[in-house]
Amino acid sequence: MKLYTYWRSSCSWRVRIALNLKGLDYELHPVHLVKDGGEQHSQWYREINPQAQLPTLELADGTHLTQSMAIMQYLDKVHPDVALLPTEPLLYAKALQLAEVINAGIQPLQNLSVLQSLNRQDPSKELSMSWARGVIQKGLENLESLVKGSTTQFLLTETPTIAECCLIPQLYNARRFGCDLSKVPKLLEVEQACEKLDAFQQAHPSVQPDAQ
Ligand SMILES: N[C@@H](CCC(=O)N[C@@H](CS)C(=O)NCC(=O)O)C(=O)O
Numbered sequence: 199m200k201l202y203t204y205w206r207s208s209c210s211w212r213v214r215i216a217l218n219l220k221g222l223d224y225e226l227h228p229v230h231l232v233k234d235g236g237e238q239h240s241q242w243y244r245e246i247n248p249q250a251q252l253p254t255l256e257l258a259d260g261t262h263l264t265q266s267m268a269i270m271q272y273l274d275k276v277h278p279d280v281a282l283l284p285t286e287p288l289l290y291a292k293a294l295q296l297a298e299v300i301n302a303g304i305q306p307l308q309n310l311s312v313l314q315s316l317n318r319q320d321p322s323k324e325l326s327m328s329w330a331r332g333v334i335q336k337g338l339e340n341l342e343s344l345v346k347g348s349t350t351q352f353l354l355t356e357t358p359t360i361a362e363c364c365l366i367p368q369l370y371n372a373r374r375f376g377c378d379l380s381k382v383p384k385l386l387e388v389e390q391a392c393e394k395l396d397a398f399q400q401a402h403p404s405v406q407p408d409a410q
Pocket residue numbers: 207208209210231236238250251252253264265266267301309310311312
């Protein structure tokens with residue numbers, strides 16, 4: 199498999215964690231999201247992913263899968279060992295619920311194209327920084343209120359799920375934009391548990407071949 203990725207793309211990072219947790223081999227194909235206006239807009243990449251976004255997973259038969267949530271759920275079906283989604287129906291729904299708070303409720307509001315559009319209105323970047331900080335802060339506090347009181351090592355269970363795959367990259371972005379993480383103590387506890395795992399360490403932006 200080949201993963202089209204960018205070191206700091208949070209959605210690519212989710213999939214790197216998922217692939218690593220499952221112990222799957224994959225090749226990385228970096229796509230630079232910023233240089234020369236963004237390689238995601240180039241013709242060759244749009245043929246792979248018409249949305250011009252990362253990540254894209256290329257399967258052995260050449261199929262291109264996009265959307266990190268769909269990719270992770272595909273991997274869970276095809277490689278069910280080390281499940282990212284619990285089988286018990288309520289836990290299954292809750293793992294998706296927590297992941298979607300980030301996937302649908304935070305990340306799209308602070309995506310690069312949104313911030314670039316705000317930067318055209320305010321080239322000082324103050325507007326985009328405060329917008330991103332606000333939406334991430336609110337979203338993570340919402341997530342914290344859904345899991346506070348949980349006594350498991352991770353958000354829901356004793357092993358990481360699709361929710362941690364989404365959480366860890368979002369916490370990194372929260373720091374980039376100056377959020378106050380003292381308001382989300384359970385999320386930080388879970389982050390510490392994740393950081394001990396090789397799968398998460400190997401997925402970190404700082405160790406990616408295209409890291410700058
Ligand atoms: N819902 C999509 C979101 C993908 C997405 O927004 N990717 C970002 C990087 S994390 C991107 O490629 N942004 C490029 C741009 O905005 O031009 C997913 O989960 O894969």
